[in-house]
Amino acid sequence: MMNISRAFTFLALFFTVAIAVAQQNTIQNIYTRKHISLNGRWNYIIDPYEMGYYDYRHEPFDQTKSGKGGFYDDRKQVDKSELIEYNFDLSPTMKIPGDWNSQAEKLEFYEGTVWFRQKFNVSPAQDKKYILYFGAVNYEAHVYLNGKKLGTHKGGFTPFQFDVTGKLKAGENFVVVKADNTRKQDEIPTVNTDWWNYGGITRDVLLAELPQTYIADYKIQLAKGSSNRIEGFVKLEGEQKNQDITINIPEAGIKMTVKTDAEGKAVVNIPVKKLSLWSPENPKLYQVEIASATDKISDKIGFRTIETKGQDILLNGKSVFLRGISLHDENPLIPGRLRSEGDMRMMLNWAKELSCNYVRLAHYPHSEEMVKLADEMGLLVWAEVPVYWTISWENAETYKNAEKQLTDLIERDKNRSSVIIWSIGNETPLSEPRFKFMSNLADKARSLDNTRLVAAALEVHRKDFNVIVDDPLGEKLDLVSFNQYGGWYWDLPKNLSKYKFQIKYNKPVVITEVGGDALGGFHADEDTRWSEEFQESLYKHQIPFMNTMSGLRGMTPWILTDFRSPRRQHPYYQDFWNRKGLITETGKKKKAFFVLKDFYDKTAQKYK
Ligand code: GCB
Numbered sequence: 001m002m003n004i005s006r007a008f009t010f011l012a013l014f015f016t017v018a019i020a021v022a023q024q025n026t027i028q029n030i031y032t033r034k035h036i037s038l039n040g041r042w043n044y045i046i047d048p049y050e051m052g053y054y055d056y057r058h059e060p061f062d063q064t065k066s067g068k069g070g071f072y073d074d075r076k077q078v079d080k081s082e083l084i085e086y087n088f089d090l091s092p093t094m095k096i097p098g099d100w101n102s103q104a105e106k107l108e109f110y111e112g113t114v115w116f117r118q119k120f121n122v123s124p125a126q127d128k129k130y131i132l133y134f135g136a137v138n139y140e141a142h143v144y145l146n147g148k149k150l151g152t153h154k155g156g157f158t159p160f161q162f163d164v165t166g167k168l169k170a171g172e173n174f175v176v177v178k179a180d181n182t183r184k185q186d187e188i189p190t191v192n193t194d195w196w197n198y199g200g201i202t203r204d205v206l207l208a209e210l211p212q213t214y215i216a217d218y219k220i221q222l223a224k225g226s227s228n229r230i231e232g233f234v235k236l237e238g239e240q241k242n243q244d245i246t247i248n249i250p251e252a253g254i255k256m257t258v259k260t261d262a263e264g265k266a267v268v269n270i271p272v273k274k275l276s277l278w279s280p281e282n283p284k285l286y287q288v289e290i291a292s293a294t295d296k297i298s299d300k301i302g303f304r305t306i307e308t309k310g311q312d313i314l315l316n317g318k319s320v321f322l323r324g325i326s327l328h329d330e331n332p333l334i335p336g337r338l339r340s341e342g343d344m345r346m347m348l349n350w351a352k353e354l355s356c357n358y359v360r361l362a363h364y365p366h367s368e369e370m371v372k373l374a375d376e377m378g379l380l381v382w383a384e385v386p387v388y389w390t391i392s393w394e395n396a397e398t399y400k401n402a403e404k405q406l407t408d409l410i411e412r413d414k415n416r417s418s419v420i421i422w423s424i425g426n427e428t429p430l431s432e433p434r435f436k437f438m439s440n441l442a443d444k445a446r447s448l449d450n451t452r453l454v455a456a457a458l459e460v461h462r463k464d465f466n467v468i469v470d471d472p473l474g475e476k477l478d479l480v481s482f483n484q485y486g487g488w489y490w491d492l493p494k495n496l497s498k499y500k501f502q503i504k505y506n507k508p509v510v511i512t513e514v515g516g517d518a519l520g521g522f523h524a525d526e527d528t529r530w531s532e533e534f535q536e537s538l539y540k541h542q543i544p545f546m547n548t549m550s551g552l553r554g555m556t557p558w559i560l561t562d563f564r565s566p567r568r569q570h571p572y573y574q575d576f577w578n579r580k581g582l583i584t585e586t587g588k589k590k591k592a593f594f595v596l597k598d599f600y601d602k603t604a605q606k607y608k
Pocket of ligand 1: 194363426427483513558578580
């Protein structure tokens with residue numbers, strides 16, 4: 001017979017599992033739904049010892065029978081003799097969305113737990129569904145509504161949500177989030193990266209109100225390799241699964257009705273005559289309206305095809321050169337994650353000034369808004385998951401986590417015409433377990449979306465003067481994409497002409513990284529490391545060197561702007577900044593910017 005304590009353990013376990021599965025896939029295009037924003041100033045408590053989560057025997061409060069005792073209770077002292085060792089009302093506030101590191105001096109280098117609380121008023125209607133949505137929390141989030149746990153989420157850059165129907169009170173409610181950005185070996189990313197581990201609620205928090213049966217998801221895209229057929233699906237959630245759905249694209253003269261099945265899913269297959277195809281030169285977005293008897297949603301969607309043929313990348317059937325640049329989700333001017341459309345526009349406008357038609361959003365999913373802006377501004381996108389460097393390749397849980405982050409990214413951005421490449425990782429060191437892990441991720445990406453290319457940033461190795469790309473993972477990918485730091489991490493810029501590329505695969509070559517550091521405003525001769533002239537000379541020598549590859553079809557040098565990284569220790573030249581930016585942390589263009597721009601202007605003419 002089960003004794004009482006075992007019964008409790010069992011119940012606690014059951015409860016935990018029930019919480020974990022309470023999360024659903026996030027709904028498509030939440031920003032166009034009726035919602036209130038919970039952004040704004042949230043009170044926060046820094047909790048390095050996790051006082052608010054564990055009791056003094058290190059048992060999580062939220063797994064005890066009462067579930068009480070944690071900071072998520074948001075208790076107030078009622079009786080003057082009462083002992084309560086925290087107080088949200090008296091704690092400081094910070095802006096959400098926003099990383100914590102850039103908002104309080106105490107938190108600049110902090111890694112651990114911070115609790116956040118926000119109060120909000122609602123009058124929930126009986127016949128509506130309510131979804132609490134987070135754009136991203138880095139890294140592990142525990143979310144509580146009115147003192148009750150909704151669930152947890154891992155992964156610092158992908159959205160998640162909870163169905164809170166029936167859990168909201170009329171009047172004041174409060175949500176508490178425990179955000180923990182502790183780096184761990186078995187997570188994605190792992191302990192080892194080259195960017196700032198910005199913690200906290202870094203993207204929007206919304207409370208959406210939906211009809212009982214709502215359009216939860218859809219994909220409306222041109223079929224693989226076809227410019228005259230739209231393919232996809234619409235998916236309903238709720239009780240009334242069998243409905244007629246109309247899809248209306250007025251400007252394209254498309255209006256058709258499909259029926260959802262018992263699962264609420266309808267397959268979409270629409271022949272189209274003449275669409276104005278999306279491209280960087282013509283970032284045409286169509287208004288797409290999807291309606292059921294119970295719900296209605298609209299989106300702006302561009303239509304284009306992307307394929308490879310031999311060593312060519314074909315955009316709408318025409319060979320294209322990807323004039324790109326890499327960027328992090330960080331504002332160099334006010335260090336911290338990009339917080340608003342203005343920040344994002346600034347970054348993408350810089351890319352445009354560089355004559356780019358393409359950006360690599362490294363090394364993790366950037367925000368949904370960023371990708372929508374790329375759609376609107378006409379920039380092609382390489383989108384990536386943080387499978388970076390020394391991942392725990394043999395841990396099954398680690399793989400599941402990577403696959404989930406990749407799935408969430410693809411689910412979120414599958415209607416964005418700007419996104420042409422899913423990247424499954426960056427510079428992962430060769431081994432058999434890594435090959436298996438990465439191959440599975442590549443297969444997963446293809447199974448979720450057959451209309452885009454699948455790639456990864458690989459590495460080169462050198463033998464004598466040969467720069468070799470023969471990573472077996474190359475077989476599984478659509479591009480030969482690799483990072484090569486000739487002139488910076490190996491040899492000097494002026495010696496690059498002695499080297500030759502040796503590439504095993506007959507596929508388009510898209511160099512994912514190349515570059516070197518320069519401290520903005522530091523001038524010397526071209527042999528002096530850290531000077532703008534050194535970096536300029538590196539680009540001057542790299543461009544002809546890369547051009548020796550007949551298959552070169554694009555590149556995203558590292559990187560648009562200087563960015564912060566705890567790895568970068570030199571007190572004078574770096575001071576916690578990676579200086580490979582073509583733009584300084586004050587927004588000034590370095591000399592190398594103009595070398596690359598000149599090359600891109602000429603290439604644009606060639607590929608016209
Ligand atoms: C790389 C990494 C990138 C680093 C860069 C560097 O290969 O992919 O994340 O920041 O090199 O500056 O060393």
